[in-house]
Amino acid sequence: xxxxxxxxxxxxxxxxxxxxxxxxxxxxxxxxxxxxxxxxxxxxxxxxxxxxxxxxxxxxxxxxxxxxxxxxxxxxxxxxxxxxxxxxxxxxxxxxxxxxxxxxxxxxxxxxxxxxxxxxxxxxxxxxxxxxxxxxxxxxxxxxxxxxxxxxxxxxxxxxxxxxxxxxxxxxxxxxxxxxxxxxxxxxxxxxxxxxxxxxxxxxxxxxxxxxxxxxxxxxxxxxxxxxxxxxxxxxxxxxxxxxxxxxxxxxxxxxxxxxxxxxxxxxxxxxxxxxxxxxxxxxxxxxxxxxxx
Numbered sequence: 001x002x003x004x005x006x007x008x009x010x011x012x013x014x015x016x017x018x019x020x021x022x023x024x025x026x027x028x029x030x031x032x033x034x035x036x037x038x039x040x041x042x043x044x045x046x047x048x049x050x051x052x053x054x055x056x057x058x059x060x061x062x063x064x065x066x067x068x069x070x071x072x073x074x075x076x077x078x079x080x081x082x083x084x085x086x087x088x089x090x091x092x093x094x095x096x097x098x099x100x101x102x103x104x105x106x107x108x109x110x111x112x113x114x115x116x117x118x119x120x121x122x123x124x125x126x127x128x129x130x131x132x133x134x135x136x137x138x139x140x141x142x143x144x145x146x147x148x149x150x151x152x153x154x155x156x157x158x159x160x161x162x163x164x165x166x167x168x169x170x171x172x173x174x175x176x177x178x179x180x181x182x183x184x185x186x187x188x189x190x191x192x193x194x195x196x197x198x199x200x201x202x203x204x205x206x207x208x209x210x211x212x213x214x215x216x217x218x219x220x221x222x223x224x225x226x227x228x229x230x231x232x233x234x235x236x237x238x239x240x241x242x243x244x245x246x247x248x249x250x251x252x253x254x255x256x257x258x259x260x261x262x263x264x265x266x267x268x269x270x271x272x273x274x275x276x277x278x279x280x281x282x283x284x285x286x287x288x289x290x291x292x293x294x
Contacts, residue, residue: 167197
């Protein structure tokens with residue numbers, strides 16, 4: 001019991017002592033005048049002041065509630081308001097969130113039927129979010145669970161969409177620098193579906209970004225629909241175990257330069273695809289991109 005609850009309980013006992021009630025249990029009705037955390041203040045007919053009670057059932061200001069009074073304590077046993085305030089929607093949201101979480105984990109763990117499971121997880125997450133929007137006291141907790149379920153469902157859906165999708169290596173010069181990554185084949189990505197794959201972008205100032213790129217198949221045409229940067233390295237950033245190794249833009253290529261100024265790896269220019277030397281960019285079949293120290 002925290003300090004606020006302790007004080008409320010002390011005031012409750014004093015109020016009942018002042019009003020001359022015995023400790024024999026009895027039931028009564030009252031109107032809620034104030035509500036905070038798990039304590040409500042009510043006005044009991046015949047009483048001269050507000051009385052703090054345990055809000056064991058959700059109630060808001062103005063609600064008419066039934067009380068159980070015993071031994072100097074009182075708690076709400078029912079809500080007679082119409083419609084009554086309760087946490088039914090919030091509890092529903094919690095159940096939807098739990099369902100979405102379990103389904104999302106199952107979808108990530110298996111390739112067979114992953115698309116259907118991911119769709120179910122997404123649907124359950126939407127139900128959780130909708131229910132949380134109309135919830136009472138437990139709405140914040142339910143909404144948080146619903147958001148996590150939506151995240152898990154999105155991850156599961158992306159994993160499911162990658163099943164049997166073929167990728168091609170991508171390296172190109174852009175207005176921002178040189179980008180390398182992978183792009184899905186339109187013939188293997190179902191129309192209307194999207195996949196998220198990482199891509200490396202070497203900026204013209206020599207800094208290095210890692211982005212998450214969303215590709216969507218729309219009527220047979222795969223296009224980039226979203227790009228989110230989730231990691232960035234300065235042009236003098238230390239990479240791997242080589243001290244003072246950094247990235248550099250040189251005409252149309254991306255070079256890894258060591259502390260002595262020597263080129264340890266090169267990307268673009270006259271060098272085939274993703275090279276080699278001290279460092280290697282590796283495009284995985286599932287669309288993941290890694291930079292490793294040889």
